[in-house]
Amino acid sequence: MSSTKKRPDRPRAISLTARLVGFYFVATLLILLCTNWFQFKRLSKDLDYEDNDFLVERIVNLRDIIARHPDALKDQMPANKPGQQSHHLVRIQDAEGRTLLQSHGIETIPVDLFPPAVTSSEKIGRGVKYRAGKKKHYLLNAAWAGRNDDPHYRLVQVALDITEDDALMSKYLIRTASSVVIGLVLAAVLGVIIAHRGLRPLKEMADKLSGITEADLHQRTRMVGSPRELEELAVALDAMLERLEESFGRLSEFSANLAHELRTPINNLRGEAEVALSRARSEDEYRRIIESAIEEYERLSRMVVDILFLARPDRSYQPELIDVRAEVERLADYYGNVADEDNTVIVIEGEGEACVDPHLFQRAVGNLISNALHYTKKFGEIRVMLRPLSDGGLELIIEDDGMGVDPAELPRVFDRFYRSPQARQVYNQGSGLGLAIVRSIMSLHGGTVSMASAPGKGTAVTLGFPPPRPGCRAHECAPAAQEV
Numbered sequence: 001m002s003s004t005k006k007r008p009d010r011p012r013a014i015s016l017t018a019r020l021v022g023f024y025f026v027a028t029l030l031i032l033l034c035t036n037w038f039q040f041k042r043l044s045k046d047l048d049y050e051d052n053d054f055l056v057e058r059i060v061n062l063r064d065i066i067a068r069h070p071d072a073l074k075d076q077m078p079a080n081k082p083g084q085q086s087h088h089l090v091r092i093q094d095a096e097g098r099t100l101l102q103s104h105g106i107e108t109i110p111v112d113l114f115p116p117a118v119t120s121s122e123k124i125g126r127g128v129k130y131r132a133g134k135k136k137h138y139l140l141n142a143a144w145a146g147r148n149d150d151p152h153y154r155l156v157q158v159a160l161d162i163t164e165d166d167a168l169m170s171k172y173l174i175r176t177a178s179s180v181v182i183g184l185v186l187a188a189v190l191g192v193i194i195a196h197r198g199l200r201p202l203k204e205m206a207d208k209l210s211g212i213t214e215a216d217l218h219q220r221t222r223m224v225g226s227p228r229e230l231e232e233l234a235v236a237l238d239a240m241l242e243r244l245e246e247s248f249g250r251l252s253e254f255s256a257n258l259a260h261e262l263r264t265p266i267n268n269l270r271g272e273a274e275v276a277l278s279r280a281r282s283e284d285e286y287r288r289i290i291e292s293a294i295e296e297y298e299r300l301s302r303m304v305v306d307i308l309f310l311a312r313p314d315r316s317y318q319p320e321l322i323d324v325r326a327e328v329e330r331l332a333d334y335y336g337n338v339a340d341e342d343n344t345v346i347v348i349e350g351e352g353e354a355c356v357d358p359h360l361f362q363r364a365v366g367n368l369i370s371n372a373l374h375y376t377k378k379f380g381e382i383r384v385m386l387r388p389l390s391d392g393g394l395e396l397i398i399e400d401d402g403m404g405v406d407p408a409e410l411p412r413v414f415d416r417f418y419r420s421p422q423a424r425q426v427y428n429q430g431s432g433l434g435l436a437i438v439r440s441i442m443s444l445h446g447g448t449v450s451m452a453s454a455p456g457k458g459t460a461v462t463l464g465f466p467p468p469r470p471g472c473r474a475h476e477c478a479p480a481a482q483e484v
Contacts, residue, residue, distance in 0.1 A: 066156070309440070327361060330362075372398055396463040442463060
């Protein structure tokens with residue numbers, strides 16, 4: 001057998017490493033976006049609440065001053081100090097809309113931009129944002145201040161400068177985006193490293209498998225310390241290698257046995273031909289040589305037919321409901337002359353029916369009776385017993401009192417071309433395919449075959465036929481026994 005070390009071309013599909021890195025990248029992106037967006041929104045709301053609380057608190061304070069000490073209102077107006085601008089602006093108007101007091105800078109904010117003012121008995125709502133010129137941002141709110149039962153005594157408008165807050169949120173957003181990008185880059189790099197390290201056992205297993213040829217199928221892929229996820233794969237691959245090793249071993253043995261079985265008749269034919277040509281022969285001598293050659297040709301022909309039979313395990317067959325005892329009696333009658341020559345008795349016990357192909361049944365049972373006749377002692381007995389099974393099937397046992405089979409050889413007796421040394425000494429014309437054909441026929445019918453034997457005490461081969469299938473009917477003309 002030839003072997004090759006050339007590796008198959010790498011597939012062009014996306015690698016597993018790339019897939020894992022891609023999934024890791026997407027997962028990291030989603031996590032970073034969700035967490036940072038949540039923090040951004042939380043910070044924005046907190047600042048918004050603080051600003052609104054400041055406006056409400058400032059308006060309430062001004063209301064109290066207007067109601068109790070309106071003369072002190074002027075002192076409450078925020079004034080810009082040198083180098084420091086006031087954080088909020090205030091405007092006070094009367095009921096007619098005339099401005100009484102206002103902070104410097106609030107004149108740039110129109111009065112109607114403020115939200116509708118509520119009376120002193122109503123709850124002050126949230127303010128509205130206003131984007132002024134020079135990149136200034138304000139939060140606006142307004143309310144009426146009452147005095148002496150006049151709920152619309154003064155209109156209070158307060159504008160809070162939130163430019164720094166917006167700038168802070170803008171910086172935070174830029175930093176968040178930068179952290180997301182940096183996180184993704186790190187995730188991609190770490191993903192590649194993690195994927196390479198995580199898939200290293202798989203790569204080692206692939207490298208080991210790629211180096212296994214038919215010459216070293218004894219190697220196994222299971223490694224110490226491999227991840228648990230690869231254990232099942234390694235066990236399955238090792239089981240496959242074991243089956244392949246066993247199959248290659250059987251194939252090699254089959255090839256050797258086939259060569260050996262073919263070499264014997266071919267050598268006989270060649271030897272006889274060389275002897276015949278060594279000198280002139282009489283007509284009777286040439287006739288004996290030709291007859292001997294025909295026997296070898298027939299042996300080769302039977303061997304080829306048996307090999308072709310075994311080479312088609314899925315062959316079609318025609319099952320019929322047959323009287324098994326009647327078929328066995330025909331076979332016993334067919335082998336009667338051979339049995340009489342050895343003074344062997346074939347005894348049939350029991351009866352039953354089976355749904356089988358009659359021709360294949362005759363071939364399987366005929367092979368077993370023929371084997372029993374070859375290896376049974378003279379004046380011996382061959383018993384064919386039929387026993388119905390509890391599930392509706394049938395058990396057929398062919399038992400002889402011959403030389404038996406060594407227990408160590410029982411697992412191999414159904415292999416092709418296998419013949420024990422004792423069997424070759426007793427009967428050297430066999431090919432070692434008879435029992436293999438029996439097993440193939442029983443497998444085709446869904447049945448079983450087994451052998452029990454003891455050296456010097458005989459052999460019993462048991463055929464188990466399944467229950468007849470519904471609709472399996474008997475044929476009117478039962479097939480005649482054929483040569484097996």
